[in-house]
Amino acid sequence: MLAGITGITGALTLGTPARAARKGPxxxxxxxxxxxxxxxxxxxxxxxxxxxxxxxxxxxxxxxxxxxxxxxxxxxxxxxxxxxxxxxxxxxxxxxxxxxxxxxxxxxxxxxxxxxxxxxxxxxxxxxxxxxxxxxxxxxxxxxxxxxxxxxxxxxxxxxxxxxxxxxxxxxxxxxxxxxxxxxxxxxxxxxxxxxxxxxxxxxxxxxxxxxxxxxxxxxxxxxxxxxxxxxxxxxxxxxxxxxxxxxxxxxxxxxxxxxxxxxxxxxxxxxxxxxxxxxxxxxxxxxxxxxxxxxxxxxxxxxxxxxxxxxxTAAPREFVVVERERHARAREGNLAYPVRALRTDRWLYIRNFFPERWPAGDPDFDQGLQGVFGDIDAGPTKTQLLENRHRPQFARTFELATGKRPKEELYDLASDPHSLKNLADDPRQAAVKTRLRKQLQNWMLRTDDPRVTAPRTDFWDKVEYFG
Missing domain, CATH: 3.40.720.10 (Alkaline Phosphatase, subunit A)
Structure with missing residues (x-):
């Protein structure tokens, strides 16, 4: 299925040499x-x-x-x-x-x-x-x-x-x-x-x-x-x-x-x-x-x-871009992925988490040695301090932001919340925005032959060999 991808609607076929548009070099x-x-x-x-x-x-x-x-x-x-x-x-x-x-x-x-x-x-x-x-x-x-x-x-x-x-x-x-x-x-x-x-x-x-x-x-x-x-x-x-x-x-x-x-x-x-x-x-x-x-x-x-x-x-406006992830590090029991698709506009960030029951930063009790627990976060002084002080009031909020489970959908107004700290996905005042962005993401996934559009919980990337 994945190997058979052949094209995308609207792909560019620009091939005019840049130098043909001007005299040199x-x-x-x-x-x-x-x-x-x-x-x-x-x-x-x-x-x-x-x-x-x-x-x-x-x-x-x-x-x-x-x-x-x-x-x-x-x-x-x-x-x-x-x-x-x-x-x-x-x-x-x-x-x-x-x-x-x-x-x-x-x-x-x-x-x-x-x-x-x-x-x-x-x-x-x-x-x-x-x-x-x-x-x-x-x-x-x-x-x-x-x-x-x-x-x-x-x-x-x-x-x-x-x-x-x-x-x-x-x-x-x-x-x-x-x-x-x-x-x-x-x-x-x-x-x-x-x-x-x-x-x-x-x-x-x-x-x-x-x-x-x-x-x-x-x-x-x-x-x-x-x-x-x-x-x-x-x-x-x-x-x-x-x-x-x-x-x-x-x-x-x-x-x-x-x-x-x-x-x-x-x-x-x-x-x-x-x-x-x-x-x-x-x-x-x-x-x-x-x-x-x-x-x-x-x-x-x-x-x-x-x-x-x-x-x-001379570029036409671009309404949005889509970013995505599948499996990052060996961070969960069974080497499972944490698949996400996210649609970013000038103002909004809409995120679809396909397995909200999984830990986004890795399992809290799964340690393969390289990055430690929450293995999708690189080891270093900041992570160490966050883990060692997770129960202190000064650190509890930032620890939860980094490691806590996330809902199926997230929505952020980047104009007022550039660091994506307040999820508006359940705010009824933003229901129309969420619906529009969800539909745009779905259509983009269809156009680009994303396997998760028809099989959102496919385990294909869970089973791909990890060579690290």
Missing amino acids: ERPVNILFAIADDWGYPDAGANGSPAARTPTFDRLADEGALFTRAFCAAPSCTPSRNAILTGQAPHRLGAGANLWSELPATYDVYPDLLQQAGYRVGRMRKGYGPGVFPQWPHDPAGPGFPSFGEFLDQQPEQTPFCFWLGSSDPHRPYDPELGEQSGIDPAAVDVPPYLPDTPEVRADIVNYLAEVQRFDREVGDALRLLDERGLAGNTIVVMTGDHGWPWPRAKANTYDAGTRVPLAIRWPGRATPGTVIDRLTLLSDLAPTFLHAAGRPVPAAMTGQSLLPALSG
Whole structure:
């Protein structure tokens, strides 16, 4: 059933070479894609973060476009990266919707499509995954290189390139010494209301931001290489993270803290410097964007939308995006998933939890050793403090927000509740809104061949092998 997906209604088939719309450059455009691991919105200076120091990201935003409403397709590494590579919603990727899974080689990925079109493709460090890829000759994100510089050293002058610069920053665990050396003032960090505001949590956030800064410096080094080799003027640079930050009620959750990401795109001559794009955007839009920019056809199976119209100011409004999750970590007895679909508009967040009887953050008494109990929450000082103090009044509310069971439906008015703390699903005053969003989600699931539209409690993803 999952392997037989062939297309989607309304998929883009844009294939006109970008250079045909203007006089130069004559050569196909190069692509540098820089992706952090667990870097969430708004943790960048250009996004208004009071403590994050990200001069490289800010530079890309100044010299290109800043996307203020960008979201991952899934708040979990493997399915998010699979969606980026394939341009498809995770539920269309079989086992690839789970963390630590396998992406079958039957799915097209944009690096392969560009390589077939004459591009030289490469990758450094974290690309696809985590997971296994026995059907592929190399990581689906591209063959590995020690660094971007060594990749460029071997680059033929007349050949376009597509390079995936993958970092493990700012994924846990953190080095407190790096945080101490960062110069970030703990008093300046923003502690969201779904976390306890304690010195320990502030120090944990400082350590996270120190790794964000390290990633930013590394991308800055890559930009200098482009400048030094005269490649910057004909290279699209995209900088983002694979999903939200690794905190309770964030990563592995479909609230904005788990799904909203920084995104900046620089394309000299195409993206007007200083452009701010508020249009709803998904990271699965990047694959069709890269293909469109290279003048290649976009496969009909891709659910993402090329961002070139958004960059040129000609994009039609996008009423909503959908994010989703299946199984994240090994966090429940029987290795069960916690499947969710969530529809995000400019103002509203509607969430459908398919197994409300299960624990959303993992079972409270199931400990596989790596992340501990509530295994969908990454281990770290914040989680430890939350668990050890769960019965104290200062922590009880935030502990319940992170770990408590959730109803079948959730509805949040993000205009007044940006952190999704007050569920309005049972508020009769919002019944019409809930009905409308529920119908939109249902229709989208139908259009994209989501197995849960006809079998909402399917156990397919419960049974997929976990390779972690």
